[in-house]
Amino acid sequence: MNTINTTIKHNIVIGTFISVWCFIFAFFSKPFEHGTMDTQKWIYVSLGYSVITFFCYLLISYYQKYIYNKFKKWSLFLEISVYSIFYILFITITFTYYKSSIIEGTYDFKQYLYKIIANIFLILTPLLFFIRWYALKLIPKQDDEVTIHGENKLDILKLKQSDLICISNAQNYVEIFYLDNLILKSKLIRGSLKKMKTDLVFLLQVHRSHLINPSHFKSWKDSKTILLTQKELPVSKNYKNQLLEL
Numbered sequence: 001m002n003t004i005n006t007t008i009k010h011n012i013v014i015g016t017f018i019s020v021w022c023f024i025f026a027f028f029s030k031p032f033e034h035g036t037m038d039t040q041k042w043i044y045v046s047l048g049y050s051v052i053t054f055f056c057y058l059l060i061s062y063y064q065k066y067i068y069n070k071f072k073k074w075s076l077f078l079e080i081s082v083y084s085i086f087y088i089l090f091i092t093i094t095f096t097y098y099k100s101s102i103i104e105g106t107y108d109f110k111q112y113l114y115k116i117i118a119n120i121f122l123i124l125t126p127l128l129f130f131i132r133w134y135a136l137k138l139i140p141k142q143d144d145e146v147t148i149h150g151e152n153k154l155d156i157l158k159l160k161q162s163d164l165i166c167i168s169n170a171q172n173y174v175e176i177f178y179l180d181n182l183i184l185k186s187k188l189i190r191g192s193l194k195k196m197k198t199d200l201v202f203l204l205q206v207h208r209s210h211l212i213n214p215s216h217f218k219s220w221k222d223s224k225t226i227l228l229t230q231k232e233l234p235v236s237k238n239y240k241n242q243l244l245e246l
Contacts, residue, residue, distance in 0.1 A: 004074040004132075006065040014131055015057035021127065022120075023050035031116045048097055056089040072201050083125065091117055146200060148176060150189035157187050161202065165216045165229055169193045169209040177231055184230040206243060207236045217243070 005011075025031075026046035060082050067078060095112055098105040107115060146164065148157045150173075163179040173188045174196055196211060197203060203211040206226065216229040226235055226243065235243060 004064060004068055004079075006061075006068045008061055008065065011061035011064075012058065015054045015061065017131060018057060018124065018128060019050040019054035021124070022053040023047060025120070025123065026050070029119075031119060045103055048102065049094060052093050052097060053090065056086050056093065059089060060086045083128070086128075087117075087121065148189060148196070148200070150174075150191045152190050155189040155191065157189065161213070162215060164200075164203075164213045165231055166210060166212040166233060167193065167196050167200075167203065168211075168233075179229065204239075204242060206239045207234050210234070 023046045026049045027042055030042065063085060064078070064082050067081075068074060071078075091113070094117075095109060097103065098107070098112060098116075105112070144161050145158060146161050148159075149155065157176060157178075159178050159180075165177045165179065165184070168175045168177070169192075170188060172190060174191050174193055175186050175188050177184060177186045179185070193209065193211060197205060200211075202213065204214050205211050210233045212226075212228060212233065216231075218227040218229065221227050221232055224235055225232055
């Protein structure tokens, strides 16, 4: 796992789905039936749990967007942190709601955890995992446009991130290789490879003279050479391990 869909509007769809599920679960299972709530009150109670669920998921959507933009990758640890923060928020707010005058719950916090939250956790977690994974597969991520600037004012190149293949050092210039309607093209821009690496953080260094867009990595030609889209480049020993992790 090295990527995630962080678009807020996509995660609002996910949050809406699980909040609707939470409403249905609370209304039909009545996990804390005290014998004093009629159908109308259960609608209010279930709606409250639904709104809390949506609010908690919306908060972690902003959290994961911030973290992903900072590190430019995702991991199992970060995914687990999302679930952990979600449940901490969910448990804290729903327990407060449970003890409010609306529900007037009789369970203490320990009873609330194993009689109510345990059931929600066992059912909601697999559902949450599946819908996050499935949404990543189905919802296309936006192909961001990148702008590459050189030292001269006229040194500028705008293109889609997915069209950028690699950037190579050429003395006082860098040569940018990219696709234009599936045709390989290149452009010389005055600048340094170091600046390109700083400006375009998604690029991966494979040699002291070469940066690649990992999405264009195809295969190893041999132990010292890789094949990219319509291009091949040498690989330095110092950068080999990064490629082996792709």
